[in-house]
Amino acid sequence: MTVNYTTPAAKQLHSVAGVRLGTAEAGIRKANRQDLTLITLDTGCRVSxxxxxNRFCAAPVHLCRRHLSGSGEIRALVINTGIANAGTGEQGMQAAxxxxxxxxxxxxxxxSQVLPFSTGVILEPLPVERLIAGLPRCQxxxxxxHWFEAAHAIMTTDTVAKAASRQVMINDKTVTVTGMSKGAGMIRPNMATMLGFVATDAGIAQPLLKALVxxxxDESFNCITIDGDTSTNDSFILIASGRSGVDFTAADAAGYAELRAAVIGVARELAQAIVRDGEGATKFITVAVENGRDHEECxxxxxxxxxxxxxxxxxFASDPNLGRILAAIGYARIxxxxxxxxxxWLANAxxxxxxxxxxxxAASYREEDGARIMQSAEITVRIDLGRGQARGVVYTSDLSYEYVKINADYRS
Structure with a gap:
């Protein structure tokens, strides 16, 4: 069950020239499901x-960082679900x-031109021979x-695939931004078990791409939490193929603001989809904090x-026990x-x-007003700190019986 989210149809996910995707059933952990994805990139694509x-970050994360720090261009990404290849020591590095x-x-x-990604159960060895055997089928x-198929293949406890796409006109040319993500639990990214991949056919110089990702x-995946747990495998990748004929080398270039907004918009849509599909979630909650001294405080x-x-x-209980919000503000150590x-304030649409x-x-507050708003599937908590002009937003879900059930049975 998701909160007001449906996976876009395959035809709504625009292709990104220079980027191809293929999936296969490799039997990484469970039979009869697509669990392996290969993404190939044409020469000239830039990646960041x-x-x-998390200090126990997975072996693929270590290897991704190393390969991205090199001088060679990235030509492929490979993603497996089922086994996270985290907490697996040297054996895990060898598998990656x-x-x-x-x-x-x-x-x-x-x-060194390949980036590996894994998601799933931590502390279990990756059956790398099955993964390797599945690669020719991906190819x-x-x-x-194949964005729609790939978005399904990277799922774990997700109940729906998560994808987004949009096109903008820049300098009289159509520029495409398309992405996918996975995640439903162990979600509190702290980026510098979610994965996010966004690609655009715009050309973006490497320093600018690094800043944009x-x-x-920060505007999307770093604004969400389901359970406060930062996964060992969180990764967010931005690909710029340059095939649209629109190229950017500086943030003040004409049209870059439109591209930046499109990329952030797709990333935000994917991040919010993760919250809407949070394990056992029945409500989508926005916590908007305003008039703080700085963004981090908010x-x-x-x-x-x-x-x-x-x-x-x-x-979850639709109980306007709102003193709990005051208590949380009070122990935030501001x-x-x-x-x-x-x-x-408490609000709905x-x-x-x-x-x-x-x-x-508040003297004007009535319990029945709070109870009515709490019945809504989408709720906003607006907090005015009264000490500055900064703002910040966090997206989260409620905590239900189903969350406990899903995570108690996760390995079964």
Missing amino acids: GVFTQ RATCEAVARLLSVDA ADLADN KEAA KTVGYAVAHSPLVKTAF DNLDVDKVRV GEETLVAEKGGR
């Missing part, structure tokens, strides 16, 4: 990425290297319009509210916060009610 800050070497042989490129399936992550307060199990369970200046001000319950 950001990754988890063997994966890259197998792809390199298949495509006649160098192993045979390669096509530029971080900006996009995000800290937002995450304090969004991480709170007491807040999240109250939302220096010299004047609680008398803090105001809190049709109405908004002031809940708290002047250090306590």
